[in-house]
Amino acid sequence: MKTFKLVGLSVVHDDSDPQDIPFIDGLIINKEDGKNRWLVEAYLDQQYEPIFADLQHKEDEFRLQVTITNRSNDPANMLVTVRSITRMNNHISVLMEGSIVPSRTHLAEVVLAGLVKKGLQGEALLKEFKHQLDERRGIKTKNNEETVKG
Known part of the structure; x- marks a missing residue:
């Protein structure tokens, strides 16, 4: 098994934008079982328990986007199920x-x-595209023009 640091976590509901889930700490583990199975564990504030409890109750796979090791990496798409939710004082540990x-x-x-769907075009499209791409990759922008790695 190989373990990696989880640096970004989003739940994808239907065709909407991913819902970023802020977390305190997290790991993603490649089980190396020949079936491409991974474990994701996130330690987060208990306010997110209803989201994951609902997903666990449905027992269906759902889409998750995870960013591994470095915020500048593109998110990886996963199909996961919630295996367990463990309460720890004001926090929870979610295992998927x-x-x-x-x-x-x-x-x-x-x-x-x-952005095209929103009707942007030309210079406005290019500027917003760069801004959103940097934002999703965790790169801080300064005045929406100059990018500085954070």
């Missing part, structure tokens, strides 16, 4: 298991499609 699925569209394509 699933598979990384190949993305049919890359991050840039998703961002661009959303």
Whole structure:
């Protein structure tokens, strides 16, 4: 098994934008079981328990986007199920298991499609595209023009 630091976590509901889930700490583990199975554990504030309890109750796989090791990495898409939710004072630990699925569209394509749908074009499209791409990759922007790694 190989363990990696989890640095970004989002739940994808239907076709809407991913819901970022702030967390305190997290790991993602490649089980190396020949079935492409991964474990994701996130330690987060208890206010997020209803989201994961509902997903656990449905017992269906759901889409998760995880960023591994470095915020500048593109998020990986996963299909997971919630295995357990453990309460710890004012926090919870959520354990999920699933598979990384190949993305049919890359991050840039998703961002661009959303901006085109909003009707942006020309220089405004380019500026907002760069801003959103940097934001999703965890790169801080200064005055929306100059980018500085954070």
